[in-house]
Structure formats: C-alpha cells, structure tokens
Amino acid sequence: MAKAWLSLGANIGDPAAQLAEAVRRIGAADEVTVTQQSKVIITKPWGKTDQPDFANMALEVETALEPLRLLDLLQAIETAMGRVRHETWGPRVIDIDIVAYERQVLETERLTLPHPFAHERAFVLDPLAEIAPETAAWLVGRTAGPA
Template structure:
C-alpha cells in the first residue's frame, strides 16, 4: 500500500458539504482508505483572485492504486460531483489534487509529483502540515532542488 496526500477544495455551491462528500466518495473506493484528514481552512482564491473564498482540506490516504490510476479515480469523483473545467484557477464545485505519492518524483504529461505548485500555496501547506509536517518539508526541499 502506498501513502498519498490529497488536497480538496471548493468555492461555489456549499463548499464544506462538497468537501465532505468528496472525502466520503474517496473513502468509499475499494482501493483507498483515508488515514488522516485536516480541518477545513477558508482562504482567499489563488491565481485568479476575483472569486469567492475557498474551503480547503488535505487528506492522507493509503491506496493500492498507482499514481495515474489514482488520478483517474479522483477525476471521476470530480466529474460525478459536477466539476466543469472551464477556466484555469477559476471557481469550482470541487477540486481534488494529488499533492504527493509515497514521496515519489514523477514527471508525466498527465501528472507531476509532487504537485508543482504545492510549495507556493499556504492553503495546501497549512492543512498538510497539520497531518504530516515531514511531507511538507519534503515538498519544499524537492521544490528547491527542481527549480
């Protein structure tokens, strides 16, 4: 089983309820178990700032899925919950990102690990630090090496 760390966020509809539903759907998958979950953090939008505040949380999961298979599961959950990808960094009903996977470095056209912007985003690092500070340290160190 691999450990992975996910970020979940939403800023339209009922964000806290959508985060809870996303976590429920992730945990319901046969190949995933949720080991830890941070508190929900409300933050200003990042990237495109003229939109409502976001509710964000992070999860540590255990999974038998490989990174790209996990990505497909998470994209399926987003789609089933009504996620539409109209605008980069725009408003969203739900967003689920893989932040790290077993501390592996991966460069693939569909997935970069650790998440390429995680080290720049307090809305990821703050709740992630709550559940596993060592992963935050690894992400920051890895960003320094790769930049």
C-alpha cells in the first residue's frame, strides 16, 4: 500500500459537512484507507479573492490505487457531491487534490506530483504539517529549490 496526502477544501453550501462527507466517501472507497486527518481550518480564498472563505483540511491515506486511478476516484467523488468546474480557483462545493503520493515525481496532462502549488499555499501546508510534518517539509524543500 502506498501513502498519499490529500488537500480538501470547500466554500459554498455547508463546507464543514461537505468535508466530512468527502472524508467518509474517500474512506468507504475500495483500496483506500484514511489513516490520518487534520483539523479543519478557515482560510481566505487564494487566486480569486472575491468569494467566501474556505474550510480546508488534509488527509493521509493508504491506497493500492496508482496515482491516476486515485485521481479518478477523487474526481468521481467531487462530481457525485455536486462539484462543477466553472472557473479556475472559483467557489466550490468540494475540492480534493492529491498533494503528494509517496515521494513520486510525475507529470502528465492530468496530474502533476507533487502538487505544483503546494509550497505556495498555507491552506495546504498548515493542515498537512499537522498530520505529516516530514511530507510538508519535503514539499517545501523540493518545490522551493531547483527541479
């Protein structure tokens, strides 16, 4: 089983309930076990700032799914929960990103690992540091230096 770290966020509807439901759905999926979860933090929007504050959290999961299959699962959960992709960095019912998958470096049309903006986003790093400080430090060190 591989370890992966996820970042979750929501800012429309009932964000706390939507995060809890996303965690439940991720944990109920075949070949995925939630092993740790951070507390929920409230943060200002990033990128597009004229929208409600976000509720954010991080999860550590163990999975038998390869990265792209895990991405498929997470996007299916987002869709089932009502996520519609209208605009980049816009408001959302739920957002689930793979921040890191083991220490894999991957760049495909659909997925870049580690997440290319993780080192710039306290709303990703702060919850991640709560549950996986070594992974948060690896992301900062890897993405802040030469590729």
